[in-house]
Amino acid sequence: MEPSTTKSPLPPRKSREVSAVTIRFCGDSGDGMQFTGSEFTRISALAGNDLQTLPDFPAEIRAPVGTLAGVSGFQVQFSSAPVFTPGDAPEVLVAMNPAALKSNLSDLVRGGTLIMNTGAFTQQNLDKAGYKSNPLEDGSLSAYRVHSIDISKLTTTALAETGLSAREVGRAKNMFALGMMLWMYSRPMEPTVKFLEQKFGKTPEIAAGNVKALKAGYYYGETAEIFSETIHVAPAALPPGTYRSISGNESTALGLVAVSELSGLKVFLGTYPITPASDILHELSKHRNFNVFTFQAEDEIAAVGAALGAAFGGNLGVTTTSGPGVALMQETIGLALTVELPLLVINVQRGGPSTGLPTKTEQADLLQAICGRNGEAPVPVLAASGPADCFEAVLEAARLAIRYMTPVILLTDGFIANGQEPWMLPEVEKLARFEPKFRTDPKDYKVYLRDPKTMARAWVRPGTPGLEHRIGGLEKDSLSGNVSYDPENHETMVKTRAAKVAGIADEIPKLSVLGPAKGDLLVLGWGSTCGAIQQAVQQLQAKGHSVAAVHLRHLNPLPKDLGEILKRYKKVVIPELNLGQLQMLVRARYLVDAQGIHKIQGKPFRVSELVHALEAHLS
Amino acid sequence: MTEVVQAKLTRKDFQSDQEVRWCPGCGDYVILAQVQKLMPELGIAKENIAFVSGIGCSSRFPYYMNTYGFHTIHGRAPAIATGLKASRPDLQVWVVTGDGDALSIGGNHFIHALRRNVDLKILLFNNRIYGLTKGQASPTSELGKKAKSTPYGTIDAPFNPIHLALGAGATFVGRTSDNDPVHLMEMLRRTAQHKGSAFLEILQNCVVFNDATFESFTAKEVRDSKQIYMQHGKPLTYAGGTKGLRLTDGHAELLDLATNGKAATPMTWNEQADVSAAFALASCHTPDYPEPVGVFRAVDRPVHHMLQEEQGVAVRTKLGAGNLSKLLRAGDTWTIS
Numbered sequence: 009m010e011p012s013t014t015k016s017p018l019p020p021r022k023s024r025e026v027s028a029v030t031i032r033f034c035g036d037s038g039d040g041m042q043f044t045g046s047e048f049t050r051i052s053a054l055a056g057n058d059l060q061t062l063p064d065f066p067a068e069i070r071a072p073v074g075t076l077a078g079v080s081g082f083q084v085q086f087s088s089a090p091v092f093t094p095g096d097a098p099e100v101l102v103a104m105n106p107a108a109l110k111s112n113l114s115d116l117v118r119g120g121t122l123i124m125n126t127g128a129f130t131q132q133n134l135d136k137a138g139y140k141s142n143p144l145e146d147g148s149l150s151a152y153r154v155h156s157i158d159i160s161k162l163t164t165t166a167l168a169e170t171g172l173s174a175r176e177v178g179r180a181k182n183m184f185a186l187g188m189m190l191w192m193y194s195r196p197m198e199p200t201v202k203f204l205e206q207k208f209g210k211t212p213e214i215a216a217g218n219v220k221a222l223k224a225g226y227y228y229g230e231t232a233e234i235f236s237e238t239i240h241v242a243p244a245a246l247p248p249g250t251y252r253s254i255s256g257n258e259s260t261a262l263g264l265v266a267v268s269e270l271s272g273l274k275v276f277l278g279t280y281p282i283t284p285a286s287d288i289l290h291e292l293s294k295h296r297n298f299n300v301f302t303f304q305a306e307d308e309i310a311a312v313g314a315a316l317g318a319a320f321g322g323n324l325g326v327t328t329t330s331g332p333g334v335a336l337m338q339e340t341i342g343l344a345l346t347v348e349l350p351l352l353v354i355n356v357q358r359g360g361p362s363t364g365l366p367t368k369t370e371q372a373d374l375l376q377a378i379c380g381r382n383g384e385a386p387v388p389v390l391a392a393s394g395p396a397d398c399f400e401a402v403l404e405a406a407r408l409a410i411r412y413m414t415p416v417i418l419l420t421d422g423f424i425a426n427g428q429e430p431w432m433l434p435e436v437e438k439l440a441r442f443e444p445k446f447r448t449d450p451k452d453y454k455v456y457l458r459d460p461k462t463m464a465r466a467w468v469r470p471g472t473p474g475l476e477h478r479i480g481g482l483e484k485d486s487l488s489g490n491v492s493y494d495p496e497n498h499e500t501m502v503k504t505r506a507a508k509v510a511g512i513a514d515e516i517p518k519l520s521v522l523g524p525a526k527g528d529l530l531v532l533g534w535g536s537t538c539g540a541i542q543q544a545v546q547q548l549q550a551k552g553h554s555v556a557a558v559h560l561r562h563l564n565p566l567p568k569d570l571g572e573i574l575k576r577y578k579k580v581v582i583p584e585l586n587l588g589q590l591q592m593l594v595r596a597r598y599l600v601d602a603q604g605i606h607k608i609q610g611k612p613f614r615v616s617e618l619v620h621a622l623e624a625h626l627s
Numbered sequence: 628m629t630e631v632v633q634a635k636l637t638r639k640d641f642q643s644d645q646e647v648r649w650c651p652g653c654g655d656y657v658i659l660a661q662v663q664k665l666m667p668e669l670g671i672a673k674e675n676i677a678f679v680s681g682i683g684c685s686s687r688f689p690y691y692m693n694t695y696g697f698h699t700i701h702g703r704a705p706a707i708a709t710g711l712k713a714s715r716p717d718l719q720v721w722v723v724t725g726d727g728d729a730l731s732i733g734g735n736h737f738i739h740a741l742r743r744n745v746d747l748k749i750l751l752f753n754n755r756i757y758g759l760t761k762g763q764a765s766p767t768s769e770l771g772k773k774a775k776s777t778p779y780g781t782i783d784a785p786f787n788p789i790h791l792a793l794g795a796g797a798t799f800v801g802r803t804s805d806n807d808p809v810h811l812m813e814m815l816r817r818t819a820q821h822k823g824s825a826f827l828e829i830l831q832n833c834v835v836f837n838d839a840t841f842e843s844f845t846a847k848e849v850r851d852s853k854q855i856y857m858q859h860g861k862p863l864t865y866a867g868g869t870k871g872l873r874l875t876d877g878h879a880e881l882l883d884l885a886t887n888g889k890a891a892t893p894m895t896w897n898e899q900a901d902v903s904a905a906f907a908l909a910s911c912h913t914p915d916y917p918e919p920v921g922v923f924r925a926v927d928r929p930v931h932h933m934l935q936e937e938q939g940v941a942v943r944t945k946l947g948a949g950n951l952s953k954l955l956r957a958g959d960t961w962t963i964s
Contacts, residue, residue, distance in 0.1 A: 054961055199959075243963070252960045262955060269951045276714045296942040298949035301935070303713060306739040310706035313699070313736070317679070317710025320697050321718070325710065339700055347697075433960070436952040470695035470711075470718055473674045478643065478690050480698025481682075490645060491690065 022237040023194060028087035029241055030095030031189065033182075034112045035104025035125075037070055037078045040182035045082025046428075047203065048186060051195045053253035053430055056243025057086035060395075060539065061428040062094035062612065067283065067366045074128075074136040079111045088242040092539030094427060096614040102185055104128060104159070106137035113149075122152040123188070125181065127160025155234050159184050159225075166224035172217045180221035187225025194240045197226055249432040256395040256424035257284070259431060260354060261291035263402030264326060267352075268299040269436070270403065271410060272443045274323040275300040278314035280307055280333060283366040284422040285356035288328040308333040312340040312353065319349040320479075322446060322469030324406060326352040331360045331373045334380070334417075341415050342381040345505065347479040348456075348465050350409035350416075350444075354402070357421040359610045368610025369423035371535050372586035377417040378564050378593070384502045386509040388412070389564040391419040393538035396431035398424065401561065407442040412512060413464040419563075421585075423612045424536045450474030455489030463508035513565040519573060523549055523556030529626055530577035532602070534560040534590055537583055537613055544618035553626055563590070566597065574600045581605060581625050583618055636667040643693040649684060654805035654831035655752065659691055661812045662750075666694075669819055671719050678721045679708040681728040684759050684833075685752035688723040702733025705740035708747050709931075716932035719819075721748045726767040727757050730786050734766075741795035744823040745931040750815075751788060751828050756837035774836075788828045789909035789923055793902055798823040800905065800923040804830035806845035810856070810920065817922060823930045844918045853913055857921030862893040863908075865917050872911070879907050879916060898925040 031048070035041045042063055049061050062083040071078030085095030100121045103109040105128035116122060129144055143149055144156055163181040164174075172180075183204070190197055201219050208215035229235055254262075268275040277300065279289050293302040305311035308329055315325030327337065334355050344351040357373045359365025377389045388408055392401035398420055405418040447453065447466035455477045456465050468475045477489065485492040486500050522545060533541040538559045545557040558573060560566070574580050574594070582591040583605035591604040605621045607613055641663040649655045666673070676694040680686035682701035689696030695718075699707050704722045712720045722740075729737045729751050740747055756774065757763040763776035767788065771780040792800045799821040803814040811829065818825040830841045844853035855865040855872060864871040869885040871893030882891040897904070905923040912918060 050959060054959055056961060056963065246963050248963050250956065250960050250962045252956070252958060265949070265954060266951055269949075274714060276710060278710055295949060295954065296939055297946040298951070298954075301714065301939075303710065305706065305709075306735050309703060310709070310736050310739065313703045313706035314710030314713065316699075317697075317707035317712075318714035319710075320677075320707070321711045321715035323714045340703065343700055433955050436955070470677050470715065471674055473672065476674055476694050476696075478645075478692075478696035478698065480690070480696075481700060482698065 023240050024237050026239050026241055027089055028085060028091070029100065029193070029239065030083065030085040030098045031100040031102070032081055032083040032098035032112060032115070033102045033185070034079055034081035034108040035182070036073055036107065037066060037068070037080045038073060038179075039080070039104045040179065041080045041082050041104070044182045044186045045084060047200055048189055049084045049086075049428055050253055051190065051199055052084065052086040052193075052241075053251070054199060055195060055241075056246075057088065057241055058091040058244035058246055058430055059084055059086040059253075059428070060091050060094045062423065063426045064611075065367055074105055074107055074133045076107045076111050076137060079108050081108070081112060086241055088244050090244065090246075091429070092543040093612070093615055096616045102189065104182070104185065106133045106139055106143070109143065110137045110139065116152060118151050120152055121155065122149060123155045123157065123185070125159035125185070126156045127158040157234070162224065162228060163221050166220055167217050170213065170217045170220065172213065176214060176217060180218050183218045183221040184225035184228070187222040187227075188229040191226045191229030192235055192238055194238045197222060246430065247432060251430045251432055253428050254396055254431040255287070255426055255428045256392065256398040256420050257287035257356070257426065258291055259396055259399040260328070260402055260420065260425075261288045263399040264288075264292055265295050265298050265300055266399070266403060266436075266439065267324060267406040270439055270441045271324060271406065273299070273410075274318075275326055276315060276318035276323045277302045277326045277328065278305050278311040278318070279303070279328045280305050280311040282308070282330045282333050284358055284425045285328045285330050285333070285354070287425070288354065288356070308336040309340065312337040312351070316340055316344050316349060316351055319344070319351050320470070322467065324350060324352065324410065326354070328354045328356070330356050330358045330366075331376065332363065334373060334376060338381045341387060341417070342383065342385050343481045344415040345385055345387055346481055348413045350413055350467070352402075352406050352409050353415060353417045355417060355419050356425045357419060365610045367422065369421045369536065369612060370585050370608065370610065371419075371421060371537070372589065372608070373419060374534070374563060374586065374589040375592070377419060384506060386506050387564065388414060388416045388509055388512055388562075389419065390416065390562055391535040391560065392424060393535060393559060393561070395424045395427050395429045399431070399434075403439070404561070408512060410442060410444045411464065412462055412508060413467060414509060419535060421536050446472070447475065448472050453477075454487045455479065456484065456487055458504075463504065463511055510565050512562075513568045516562050516565070516567045518569055519558050519560075519567050521556050521558055521573065522546075524554055525556070526576035527554030527556060528577065529553070529555045529579045529581060529622065530574065531555065531557045531622060532560070532574075532580055532582045532590070532594065533557065533584070534563055537585065540613040540615050540618055541583060543615045544622060547615065547619050548622060548626070555622070555626070560590075571598045574598055574602075579603065579625055581622060583613060583621070585612070636673065638663045638667060640673060641666040641693050643691050645690050647691050648687065650835050652834040653684070654754070654833070655685060655688070657805045657808055658750070658752065658811065658829055658831065659688065661808055661815055663692070665812060665815050665819065669719070675717065676719045676721070677711060678723060679704045679711065680723040681733055682759070683725040683728045683757075685723050685725040685831075686728060702728055702731070703736060704728070705733060705736040705747065705749065709740055709743070709745045712745055712747060713932055713935060716746070716936070719748070720746070721750065723750050724752070725758075726751065726753045726755060726765045726788070730766040730788060730791065738791065738795035741792055741797040741824045741826065743931045744796070744798055744928050746822060747824055748818050748821075749824065749826045750818070751826065752831040753788060753828050754831045754833035754837055755785075755840050756833050758833045758836050762836040787909060790906060792826045793905050793909065793924060796928075797826045797924065798928045799825035799925050801825075801827045802830070802920045802923065803827065804841060804845040804920065805832055806830070806841070806847070807850065814922070817925070821925060823928060844913050853917055855911070855917040855919050857896045857908065857919055857923065859896055859898045859922065859925075861896060863896050864893050870917070872908070872917075874904060874907055877903060877907055879911050881916065898922050
C-alpha cells in the first residue's frame with residue numbers, strides 16, 4: 009500500500025488508552041535493534057511507565073547479514089500497572105528484514121500489529137531466511153494487522169542531501185523505525201534527539217543524520233494514513249520516589265560501589281571477560297573515584313585468586329563471572345572457605361553446559377554453586393530476583409561474607425543481567441552499614457578463635473604488628489591454625505565450617521507468602537523467575553484457586569521457616585529454568601514430594617505457560 | 628647495604644614456631660636460612676612482609692617464616708599475590724614457588740605477573756623434578772629424564788626458566804644455587820631491592836628424587852670453572868680469568884683467554900643491555916658452555932601498583948571524590964510523588 013503524502017490539514021487522529029503494551033523490535037545484528045529497544049524503553053520509563061525488557065541477541069558479534077542466525081531482538085512490556093515480566097507475547101512486532109520476521113512471527117499474538125521494512129524483502133534476503141514465497145504477497149500474514157513500509161527507502165530519501173554515505177544512511181533506518189513507534193505511542197522526540205546529539209557528539213553529521221531519520225519516522229507516522237490511531241499508556245502508579253531504569257548488571261555494579269561505602273572496605277574486583285557478566289566490569293571500572301579497583305586478570309582462576317589475595321590483605325575481594333568461569337574458580341572458592349576469608353562470587357548464569365548458550369538465560373548453576381567443590385565445602389548461596397533487586401542482593405551477599413568470614417556466591421542470570429526495569433532509588437543514608445572489625449590485639453590471639461555468635465574467626469590485616477600468622481589450604485588445628493593431620497581435628501573442622509554456614513539461617517528474615525497461608529498449592533521459586541511466578545499465581549488466585557507463592561533469596565542455607573511452610577500446602581511445585589535443581593534440594597532436605605516445572609530453552613518463563621502448567625497440578 | 632631502621636631484628640625474629648619438615652639434606656633448608664638472614668637487613672617490619680606460595684615442597688616455605696603468610700593453591704600464588712600487592716602496595720610480597728608450580732600448572736599466572744611488572748619477589752626453587760608427589764618429570768626435567776612417570780625417559784623438551792621470564796618482560800631476572808650460600812644471599816638481596824617483578828631462579832637440590840642434578844657445575848670444587856658469574860660492568864670471565872665469553876652474531880662465543888691473550892676481549896656484562904644479550908647468555912649450558920649465574924637483567928619499567936596509583940589520582944582529580952547518592956541518580960531519573 010502506498011502511503012499518502014498529503015501533509016495537511018491532518019484529520020485529528022484518535023488516541024486510544026491502553027494499560028499495557030508489549031513490543032518487540034527485531035532485525036539483523038547490524039540493524040541496531042538493541043539500541044532502538046533500549047532507547048524506546050528509556051523514553052517509556054521517563055514517561056512513568058512500569059516496564060521490563062528482554063534483550064535477545066546471538067552470541068556471534070556479526071553473523072552473516074540477513075540470516076536467521078544473525079537476528080537480534082529486544083522486547084519490552086510497558087504499562088500503567090505494575091509489570092512483572094517483559095511480556096509473554098508481543099502485540100507489536102517491528103521486523104526489519106525477512107529473517108527477523110521468520111524467527112519472531114510465531115511469538116506475535118494473533119491479530120497483532122506487524123510493521124515490516126519492505127525494503128529489506130529482496131529475493132536474496134528471502135532466500136537467506138528460507139522463504140519459498142514472499143510473505144508480503146502470499147497471504148500468509150493475513151491474521152495480523154500488517155503495515156508494510158519501505159523504511160530503507162524512506163530513510164534514504166530523508167537523508168538524501170546530508171552527504172552521508174550509503175552505509176551511514178543504512179545504519180540510520182532504525183531511527184526511522186524508532187521515530188514511528190514514538191509517534192504511535194504518543195512519546196516526545198526531544199529526549200532522543202538530545203541523546204543522539206550526545207552519543208554522536210564527535211561526529212555531528214552522523215548525529216544530524218540520525219536525528220533527521222528519527223524525525224522523518226515520527227512525521228511519517230503522523231502524516232501517513234496507515235496508522236489509524238495513536239496509543240497512550242498512562243504512567244504507572246508506582247510508590248512515590250525517584251526512579252531510574254536499570255539493568256541487572258548495572259545495579260550489580262552500583263551495588264558493589266555501595267558495598268565499598270557501607271563497609272568502608274576497598275572493593276577489589278578481580279575478573280575475566282565473559283558473557284553475560286562483562287558489563288559489570290565495564291560499569292564498575294568507570295568508578296575509580298570511589299574506593300573500588302577493577303583488575304582484569306589473565307583467566308578466571310587468576311581473577312578469583314587476585315580477589316582472594318585482596319581479601320587476605322583486608323579488602324573485600326569480589327569476582328564476577330558466568331557458569332564456565334565458576335567451574336574454573338571452584339578450587340579457589342574452596343580455599344577461601346577453608347582459610348575463612350570473605351569473598352564475593354557473582355555468577356551471571358547462562359545456558360550450559362560448557363560454552364552452551366552464552367547470550368541466553370538459564371538457572372542451571374544452582375547445584376554447581378551449592379555442591380560444586382571437592383570435600384565438605386559449604387558456601388552461602390543467594391539469588392537476585394530481578395534487575396533492580398541485584399543491588400540489594402549484592403549488599404546482602406557482601407554483608408554475609410564479611411560477617412561470617414566466608415565466600416558467598418550470588419546468582420543472577422542473563423535475563424535479569426541485560427533486562428531493564430524501573431528502580432526506586434534508595435536513600436543512601438538509610439542503607440545499613442556493615443563495617444568489619446579487624447583484630448589488632450595480639451593478646452591471646454589464635455588464628456581460628458571464633459566469635460561465639462557467628463562462629464567467624466577474626467579478620468587480621470597484614471601490617472598489624474604482633475599478629476603475624478600463616479593460613480593455607482591444608483587442614484589446620486581448630487584453634488592455632490597450624491597444619492594438622494589429626495583425624496579428630498579434621499572432623500571438628502569439617503563440622504565447624506558446616507555449622508558456621510548453617511548458622512546464617514538464624515538471621516534470614518521470615519519468608520513472605522504471596523497468597524493464603526495454607527491451601528492446595530504452593531509455588532516455590534528462586535531467582536529471575538520471580539515476576540513470572542508472581543503474576544501466574546495472582547492470575548490463578550483471581551480464578552479462585554487456592555494457590556500461594558514463596559520466593560527464595562537465600563538458597564544456602566535455606567530459611568528456617570521453609571520446611572514448616574511447605575507442609576501447609578497439599579502440593580508444592582517448583583518452576584525452574586533447569587531440570588529441577590531446587591526441587592532436588594527441597595525433596596532431599598524436607599522429604600516433601602515437590603514437583604517441578606522445567607524449561608530449558610534459554611528463555612524466561614512466560615506467565616501463560618506457568619499458568620497452564622500450574623493448572624495441570626491443580627486439577 | 629640497606630640501613631637497618633627496624634629495632635634490631637635478627638634472623639630468629641623471622642623464624643616461626645613451626646618445625647621445618649623438609650627431607651634431611653634438602654636444599655630448601657639453605658634457602659630458608661638465607662632468606663631469614665636477609666630479612667633483618669631489609670629494614671622492613673615483619674608485619675609488613677607477606678610470603679605467598681602455591682603447592683609443592685617449596686611452597687611450605689611461608690609456614691616457616693614469622694611474617695604474614697598464605698599457602699595457597701597449586702600454581703596460583705602469582706595471581707593471589709598480585710591481588711594482595713595491588714590492593715596493599717604497602718606490603719613487601721614474596722612468592723615462593725617451584726618448577727612444577729610456576730612453570731607447569733601456574734605458567735599462565737607466572738608470565739602475566741611478570742608482564743604486568745607487579746612488585747613481587749618471586750623465588751623459583753628449580754630441582755627439575757616433582758618432589759611432593761614423589762618423583763615425576765617436571766617442565767624443567769632434561770629431555771630423556773627417567774622418572775616415575777617417565778620410565779623410558781621424558782619426550783617433553785624442558786623450559787628454560789630464564790628465557791621464559793625474559794620473554795614475559797621480567798624487569799629483574801637472576802640465577803643462583805643452593806650450593807653457594809654467599810652468592811645466594813647476594814642474589815636474594817638484589818631480588819629484594821628491585822622495584823617491580825623480580826624473578827630469581829634458585830637451582831635447588833632434591834636429595835630424594837633428583838639428587839645431585841646440578842652437582843656437575845654447582846659443586847664447590849668445580850663451580851669456578853663450570854659457572855660464569857655475571858657481574859654488572861665486569862668482563863664475562865671464568866676459570867680464574869682464563870676463559871671468557873663474548874657475543875658474536877647474537878650467540879655467546881667461548882674465548883680461551885689463556886692462549887689468545889688480548890686478541891680476544893670478553894664482553895663487559897650490562898644488566899640493562901638489550902634483552903637479546905641476556906637471552907644469549909641464558910642459552911649457555913654445560914658441557915659446551917659455562918652455566919651462567921648472577922643477574923641476567925635488571926631494568927626499570929613502570930611498576931603495576933604505581934601505575935594504578937597514578938591512574939586513581941588522575942581519575943579522582945578529574946571526577947572528584949565519589950558520591951554514592953549522586954552516582955545512583957546519574958543519568959535519567961523521574962520522580963513519582
